[in-house]
Amino acid sequence: xxxxxxxxxxxxxxxxxxxxxxxxxxxxxxxxxxxxxxxxxxxxxxxxxxxxxxxxxxxxxxxxxxxxxxxxxxxxxxxxxxxxxxxxxxxxxxxxxxxxxxxxxxxxxxxxxxxxx
DNA sequence: GCCGTGACGATTC
DNA sequence: CGAATCGCCACGG
Numbered sequence: 001x002x003x004x005x006x007x008x009x010x011x012x013x014x015x016x017x018x019x020x021x022x023x024x025x026x027x028x029x030x031x032x033x034x035x036x037x038x039x040x041x042x043x044x045x046x047x048x049x050x051x052x053x054x055x056x057x058x059x060x061x062x063x064x065x066x067x068x069x070x071x072x073x074x075x076x077x078x079x080x081x082x083x084x085x086x087x088x089x090x091x092x093x094x095x096x097x098x099x100x101x102x103x104x105x106x107x108x109x110x111x112x113x114x115x116x117x
Numbered sequence: 118g119c120c121g122t123g124a125c126g127a128t129t130c
Numbered sequence: 131c132g133a134a135t136c137g138c139c140a141c142g143g
Binding site for chain 1: 122123127
């Protein structure tokens with residue numbers, strides 16, 4: 001919905017449906033892959049709005065079909081488990097999708113990092 | 118229209 | 131390499 005024409009025009013108002021745009025883009029992340037806040041913000045036309053993207057994720061209602069668990073930091077670090085409702089919750093979801101983690105407990109970005117066109 | 122806030126990012130110490 | 135700081139942008143009050 002409201003999917004802006006892919007004709008390479010992301011100049012839409014960053015305000016208004018920024019949240020919705022983030023959710024829509026996050027929903028395009030293929031299963032078994034993860035993306036970063038900065039990547040989404042960049043795809044939206046605001047490379048510096050990584051924080052705002054994370055904010056939208058936090059505001060994402062659980063009933064939403066948005067796989068916010070597939071969105072991680074650029075470093076591969078996951079979001080605060082407590083924010084997800086419990087420790088290891090996000091990690092379990094990602095593992096369930098086939099995502100692997102390194103000894104640091106971070107997502108293997110070099111193999112699962114996916115950036116929206 | 119200004120201030121504060123925040124699931125980030127990159128740089129500096 | 132780890133911690134701390136500044137900068138970024140959007141939203142709420």
